[in-house]
Amino acid sequence: MHYWSVEWTRYMQQVNEYMQYQTQQIQQLNGKLEALEKQIAELKKNSTQPPVINNEYRFDLLKVERLEGTLNIGLNPNPGDKDSSIEELAIGQSMDIPKGAEQQAQFQGIQEQVQNYLNSDAYRTLEHIEERYRYPLDEPYRKFIVEDVKKQIDERIRYYIQNHPETAENKEQSIINDVKRDIEKTFEAFIKNLPRKDEGPGWNST
Template identity: 30%
Template structure:
């Protein structure tokens, strides 16, 4: 009788385990059905992006400075809107000629951009040495005449102050984009 009882309890135990496993299987199948019934959000597909390097770039530093529309298609002024305090010309008057606009841009690079860069790196907690910032400014200053020619070729009838403001916005946007991918350089 003892042996019969042990077989019976063993069978009972196996039946309980089988029932427990069946419940687990049923729960898992229900979860699978629930997950399959949930609609998947549409996936974003980014196709070929072409960059034209006839625009402003920093030549002596590592990394890439992107000018123009961002890859996601946002407007040039998105980033610079946050830092548009220095959008004013260095003088209170607007440039009347392309030469005057170029001169104002050179002054802008000397008087406004260093402060703007310092504010930007402070706000975004980016470590950039003064030497690095000075080299960036020098590189951009060298490219200002070509940028004036580029915009004059794009819009021959545009007034000089419009081109001046476009290049100001482009400079801030480009520096901000460069800093977004910059990993910091500590002390040089």
């Protein structure tokens, strides 16, 4: 019981620190935007034809660091491995954005279906896994897990579009099924490795 309490307290402290960090990042970004707006207002005030401002937007300002210990969705280098979860991305591997109108339309169609799944049936799937491993979660924690998956799922879809062996006729539904399967296996792997009262991290029901 004491071990479980310590692990849970530590995890909640990490979540709290993560939220504080994100709040600070947002405040810093707001400050930069306000300063930029003031500069533009001054230029408009002092010149009838203000010079062109080279405003190179820095996307790293919006970079969100994941809390260590939460889901880290990745890509399995071997799509034929049906037993893999989507936590197996090799560090540094990147996916190209689908090119062409056909691939882009396919990506958007798959993305919509997967997002619909994550907004509804994924919660029921997660609850079934909780029952299987006798590890009930509360609703905010389920949402925390699902939202973390949502942020990372597009890369998985792009990977399958580029590497899936199915013909165009069957490809879209097949990719949707594969992504759902990967999400479920990621849920399962995450819950299996949560610390338990007696067994500690890495507990397995089998």
